[in-house]
Amino acid sequence: MDDGLSSGTEAAAPIRVVLTKLGLDGHDRGIKVVARILRDAGMEVVYLGLRQTTDSIVAAAVQEDADAIGLSMHNAGHMTLAPAMLKAMAEAELEIPLVVGGIIPEDDVQSLSDAGVAVVLGPGAPSEEVVNSVRAAVAAA
Amino acid sequence: MSLRTSPPEDLVARALDGDRRAVGRLLTLVERGGADAETVASLTQPHAGRAHVVGITGSPGAGKSTLVSQLVAGIVDNGTVPAVLAVDPSSPLTGGAILGDRVRMADVDGVAFIRSVATRGHAGGLALSIPGATRVLDAVGYSPVIIETVGVGQVEVDVTAAADTTVVVVTPGMGDAVQANKAGLLEVADIFVVNKADRPGASDARRDLELMLEFSHVTGQENENYRPPILMTNSLDGDGVAEVLSAIDTHRRFLDDSGERAVRTRRRIRFEIENRLAMAFDVTLAQRLAEPATEALIDRVAQGDLSVVDAAEQLRQMMLGSREN
Numbered sequence: 001m002d003d004g005l006s007s008g009t010e011a012a013a014p015i016r017v018v019l020t021k022l023g024l025d026g027h028d029r030g031i032k033v034v035a036r037i038l039r040d041a042g043m044e045v046v047y048l049g050l051r052q053t054t055d056s057i058v059a060a061a062v063q064e065d066a067d068a069i070g071l072s073m074h075n076a077g078h079m080t081l082a083p084a085m086l087k088a089m090a091e092a093e094l095e096i097p098l099v100v101g102g103i104i105p106e107d108d109v110q111s112l113s114d115a116g117v118a119v120v121l122g123p124g125a126p127s128e129e130v131v132n133s134v135r136a137a138v139a140a141a
Numbered sequence: 142m143s144l145r146t147s148p149p150e151d152l153v154a155r156a157l158d159g160d161r162r163a164v165g166r167l168l169t170l171v172e173r174g175g176a177d178a179e180t181v182a183s184l185t186q187p188h189a190g191r192a193h194v195v196g197i198t199g200s201p202g203a204g205k206s207t208l209v210s211q212l213v214a215g216i217v218d219n220g221t222v223p224a225v226l227a228v229d230p231s232s233p234l235t236g237g238a239i240l241g242d243r244v245r246m247a248d249v250d251g252v253a254f255i256r257s258v259a260t261r262g263h264a265g266g267l268a269l270s271i272p273g274a275t276r277v278l279d280a281v282g283y284s285p286v287i288i289e290t291v292g293v294g295q296v297e298v299d300v301t302a303a304a305d306t307t308v309v310v311v312t313p314g315m316g317d318a319v320q321a322n323k324a325g326l327l328e329v330a331d332i333f334v335v336n337k338a339d340r341p342g343a344s345d346a347r348r349d350l351e352l353m354l355e356f357s358h359v360t361g362q363e364n365e366n367y368r369p370p371i372l373m374t375n376s377l378d379g380d381g382v383a384e385v386l387s388a389i390d391t392h393r394r395f396l397d398d399s400g401e402r403a404v405r406t407r408r409r410i411r412f413e414i415e416n417r418l419a420m421a422f423d424v425t426l427a428q429r430l431a432e433p434a435t436e437a438l439i440d441r442v443a444q445g446d447l448s449v450v451d452a453a454e455q456l457r458q459m460m461l462g463s464r465e466n
Contacts, residue, residue: 013173014236014259039237046257049244059251060243065165093162 015138017099018066020048020057021073022081030102031072034130038070041131054088061094067138068118069094073102078112086116097137101125149180156281157188161254164281168256171273174420182273188280192224193393195285196304198266198326201292203310204336206245208376208385209289213249215386216285224254224283226274228267230291231259242289254283266290266297269420272413275303285389293326301329302412305405306392308332308385311350313342327353328362330369332388338373338381347371367395429460 019035021028028050035045046064048057061069071085082100089098097118104112109120118137121130144152144166152170155163167185170177197205197212209225216223227242240257243250256278260268267290278286290300301307309330327333327350335346350371357363370388374381396402429435438455441447 013169014238014261035239039232039239040235042232042235042237044231044238044240044257044259047239047241047244049241049247052247056247056250060255062162062165063250063254063256065162065169 015043015067015135016046016064017043017068017070017134018046018048018057018061018064019070019072020052020060021050022052022054022057022071022085023075023077024051025073025075025077026050027074027102028072030074034070034072034101037127037130038134041127043131043134054085057085058088058092058094061089061096062092066096067141068097068099068134070099070101070134073100073104076103078102078104079108082112082117083115095141097141099134099137101130149177149184153181153184153280156277159281164254164277165256167277168270168274171277172258172261172268172270174270178270178273182276185276185280189276190279191282192275192279192284192286193306193389194275194279194288194304195389196288196290196300196307197310198290198293198297198300198307199310199334199336200294200312200315203292203312204374204376205289205292205310206242208310208334208336208374208382209242209287210246210249211376211379211382212287212386213246213253214379215382217249217252219386221284222253222282223285223287224256224278225287225289226256226258226271226278227289228258228260228271228291231261233262236261254278260291264297265299266293267299267303269416271299271303272409272416298326298329299412302408305396305402306331306389308334308389310334310336311346312337313340313346315346331367331392332385333369333371334374334381334385335371336374336376339375343373347373364401366399367392367401425460429456434459 017038019031021031035047038045046060046066048060057069071082073081078100086098099119100112100117101121104120104122112120119133121133144162149170152163152167156167167181170181197209199205206227213223213225229238229240229242231238238259240259242257243255246255256274258268258270258274263269271288275286275288288300288304290297307329309326311333333350335343354368372381372384372388374385376382396405435456438447438452442449442452
């Protein structure tokens with residue numbers, strides 16, 4: 001009976017992702033689609049909604065023991081906000097991947113990666129790419 | 142990274158020291174079940190038993206999360222730090238979930254400890270991990286621990302076995318007096334909240350609940366020392382929330398003064414034991430049903446050589462037999 005209790009659920013633990021938007025950015029169609037994509041891939045999406053701060057996102061990720069943080073960005077603030085998020089995560093010793101998606105110009109992708117963003121998903125990224133890149137980033141952490 | 146590989150013993154020590162990351166990690170271990178979850182249970186048990194556990198339940202969209210957010214703010218003002226376990230459903234198809242209760246709790250998520258929990262296949266309005274998760278939060282000093290169920294219908298009453306005080310949230314337009322007298326959720330409330338009380342029909346909902354409680358009086362179902370209050374709230378702007386907090390406190394004192402708390406503690410223990418056994422039997426059953434012997438029996442039933450009743454009985458005998466080995 002002990003075997004039954006311990007083997008049944010452990011392997012199947014879903015990936016938990018905190019998904020949100022940082023700062024003043026009200027474009028939430030994309031993030032809602034991404035939430036559905038991740039849910040339908042079997043992940044648990046902790047959706048925080050809009051207008052979060054780096055501190056509120058870190059607090060949520062700590063309490064939720066998230067495996068990754070996903071930020072949706074459509075206000076051209078990614079070059080400022082993504083590094084700010086990484087800094088807040090480092091200060092809290094949160095060693096989980098940051099995934100950024102949204103309107104990210106091709107020219108900025110390398111800088112974001114260099115800054116420590118694990119995955120950058122641009123407009124039109126297919127569902128499989130979203131799911132697989134999150135899985136890969138979590139597995140690599 | 143170190144936390145991810147820390148043994149439960151270290152995590153419990155750090156959590157008792159106030160490390161929120163360790164608390165978050167412990168809740169994950171509890172959710173995953175298995176040997177680590179059992180270690181966490183036995184290490185936290187000696188520290189638990191101080192927190193009052195409040196269950197908040199009601200239909201989807203009744204305003205549970207918004208009310209919880211307001212309750213948390215009021216509790217913090219009164220000087221204690223509460224924890225919230227906010228349960229949302231897992232997909233029966235993929236196992237995934239969108240846990241959205243924090244959206245309504247943004248004002249308090251830096252103060253209280255809020256954890257979103259997916260049901261992971263469990264019916265009844267809660268997740269199987271809730272008793273263990275409550276124990277962790279209780280042990281590290283959060284009080285009260287508030288459990289918000291998934292949006293429920295009429296029969297999902299698990300929360301009453303997991304909580305000391307059950308608050309049932311209804312809204313105007315929930316139905317008529319006949320609905321209110323159907324068996325189920327409304328029978329188990331310690332406190333009724335008619336939320337969205339600024340909307341038309343709020344006083345009708347209140348009247349229907351009052352009538353339902355009168356009938357409980359007539360049939361003798363009511364507790365003669367405690368009558369559930371019916372409170373009107375508008376959780377968006379906080380109207381009536383102070384009254385809910387005070388009703389929770391009144392109920393807490395009733396539990397202590399009447400001896401009812403001991404009854405509920407026993408009920409909670411029974412519930413947890415029952416759930417653990419059910420989980421173990423489910424696994425055993427699934428393993429047995431996956432065996433070739435089961436397929437052979439299904440073949441015989443399909444061919445008309447055996448009845449379903451006899452096939453199930455043969456499997457039952459085989460399971461009992463293997464258990465004794």
